[in-house]
Amino acid sequence: MRRRGLLVPLVAALALLTPAGTMAAAPQTSVSEISSEVMCPVCGTLLELAESPQAKRQKVFIARLVAEGRSKEQVKDALVAEYGTEVLALPQGSGFDLSAYLVPVIAFVIALVALAIGILRWRRAGDPPGGEGPASAAAGPSASDSERLDADLARYDL
């Protein structure tokens, strides 16, 4: 009897946590989330920034699909079916649109290589011909410099 008393609240708690029944139509995304990733085709701006009559219709259309429990990708697919791929604000990861992702990466790699080559050349240009370090360091102070240094040190000898 005591076990049964514990079981009832446990089952009730699990029922609250389990995504069944009512959760099937629960929103998986939001109008604002999708509006930040799709365009208003007439305005040429992100839908979230658009307030035109067409944009309002588009937001109502999205809200209806979201209320039906469609996922973000499903809503986007429905928008593409209505307006074509240009409704997507983010380039697709295939075809010519792929260049939108590849070109910056390639440009960055080329810039890195160019920078590395430039630094190497600059360092080589600073080296003395045939020497390993600066010429003054290898040869030490000249005789006149040594005499002047000794004289200066003598003056400061306390």
Place this chain on the structure above:
Amino acid sequence: MSARSAIAVVAVLALVGLLTFGLLSKGSSGLALGEAAPASPLPRLEGGGSGSLADYRGRWVLVNFWASWCVPCREEAPALERFQRRHADADFTVLGIDSRDLSGDGRAFVERFGLTYPQLRDGDGDAAAEYGTTGVPENFLVDPRGRVRLLVRGPVSEEYLDRYVAPLLPGGRS
């Protein structure tokens, strides 16, 4: 030519190529009178399948770009429908093209105004771009040879249709 010069030339050519592509991809600046009207196939707004201006070659066609969210289109639609009913037997038709619109909204618009003339759907706006439209509504009267004879960048009234379109139709009546 040194390697550096070759790289510079390639870089300049690539830049010019990109600029050219950008300009070309903007599309044409618009149709002019006497030019051939684009006749790319488009899906029908109702009933499935596709249609094109080419289906009406040999007839006068008033190509009407519209959208359900467009207020002037609502004011224009009844005039177009009345003109269509009066001239449908004169080798003439209005051809509606619902542009950048939700198909459900477009169909509701057709039903609301009782439009009987054929309707095509231009969801992505490509056809509108081919015609060089700057908005909706816009109207293009195309002659039986497929050439643009009149062009109105805005709504047409029944008075305009009677005055400028009707005289061009077989019989020349208004």
